[in-house]
Amino acid sequence: MLRSQPVFLYAAADTTRAPRAVIFFFGNDIGFWKPHRQLAASLARAQIAVAGFDMRPLLRTLPPRGAIRDSTFMAAIEPIIAHSRHELGGDQVPLIIAGHSLGAEIAIWTAAYTCEPQVAGVLAMSPGSRSHLRVSVSDIMNGPEPTEPGSFSVAGAIGDVPSGERIAVIRGTKDKLTRADPALMAAGGNRIERFPVFLAGHSLKGLTMAGFEARRALDWLLDPSRATR
Numbered sequence: 001m002l003r004s005q006p007v008f009l010y011a012a013a014d015t016t017r018a019p020r021a022v023i024f025f026f027g028n029d030i031g032f033w034k035p036h037r038q039l040a041a042s043l044a045r046a047q048i049a050v051a052g053f054d055m056r057p058l059l060r061t062l063p064p065r066g067a068i069r070d071s072t073f074m075a076a077i078e079p080i081i082a083h084s085r086h087e088l089g090g091d092q093v094p095l096i097i098a099g100h101s102l103g104a105e106i107a108i109w110t111a112a113y114t115c116e117p118q119v120a121g122v123l124a125m126s127p128g129s130r131s132h133l134r135v136s137v138s139d140i141m142n143g144p145e146p147t148e149p150g151s152f153s154v155a156g157a158i159g160d161v162p163s164g165e166r167i168a169v170i171r172g173t174k175d176k177l178t179r180a181d182p183a184l185m186a187a188g189g190n191r192i193e194r195f196p197v198f199l200a201g202h203s204l205k206g207l208t209m210a211g212f213e214a215r216r217a218l219d220w221l222l223d224p225s226r227a228t229r
Contacts (some may be wrong), residue, residue, distance in 0.1 A: 007084055019088060021090070021120065024081045025052045026103030029101065059135055095117070095120065098122065104127035105128060108167070111161045129180035130145040165191070166192070172210075173197065
C-alpha cells in the first residue's frame with residue numbers, strides 16, 4: 001500500500017530498539033520538500049522515526065466539497081498513518097502528527113477528527129488561522145486564507161483535539177501569520193505551547209534553529225512533566 005503513496009520513511013537510527021516516537025509529517029503546499037527531509041533525517045538520528053507525506057496527490061483525488069470530502073480524507077489517511085507506523089516499528093510508541101504551513105493545519109485537523117491510537121500530540125510548524133483540505137492557487141502564492149464553504153477555523157479544530165493531546169506551535173518571529181497565534185493559543189489553553197524561531201519567516205528554511213526548537217517541542221509533547229512557560 002505504501003509503495004503507491006508519496007510517503008518517505010526515516011527509521012530511527014538504532015534499529016535494535018523501538019523508536020522513541022513516530023512522527024507522521026504532512027508536507028506543505030509544494031510537497032515534502034528538502035528542509036522537511038533534512039529535519040526528518042536529523043530526528044531519525046535522535047531515535048525518532050518520521051514518515052513524511054506529500055499530501056498533494058491525495059487532496060487532488062477528494063470530492064470537491066462538503067462532508068463527503070472530509071470523510072473521504074479520513075478514510076484514506078488513517079490506513080496510511082497506520083501502515084507507516086508499522087513499517088517504522090512504532091505500533092506501540094507515541095505518535096506525533098506534524099506538518100508545516102498548510103500541512104500543519106491539516107495535521108491539527110487530522111488529530112481532531114480521526115481516530116489514531118496513542119497520539120501524544122501535534123507539532124504544528126507555521127500554521128495559519130483558516131485552512132481547507134485542498135491546495136489552492138492562493139495557498140501556493142501565499143494569498144488570503146480560505147473562507148469558502150468547507151474551509152475550517154484552525155482554532156476551532158484545536159478545540160476539538162482530544163483533551164489528552166498537546167499542541168506545539170513552532171513559529172518564525174518574522175512569519176506574517178503570527179497574527180493567528182492569539183486565537184490558536186486561546187483555543188489550546190494549558191495544553192498548547194509556542195516555540196519561537198527568532199528571525200525566521202514562514203518557510204522556516206533555516207532549520208538550524210527550527211530543528212532545535214522542533215526537538216524542544218517534541219520533548220515537551222512526549223514528557224507531560226515538562227513545562228516551558
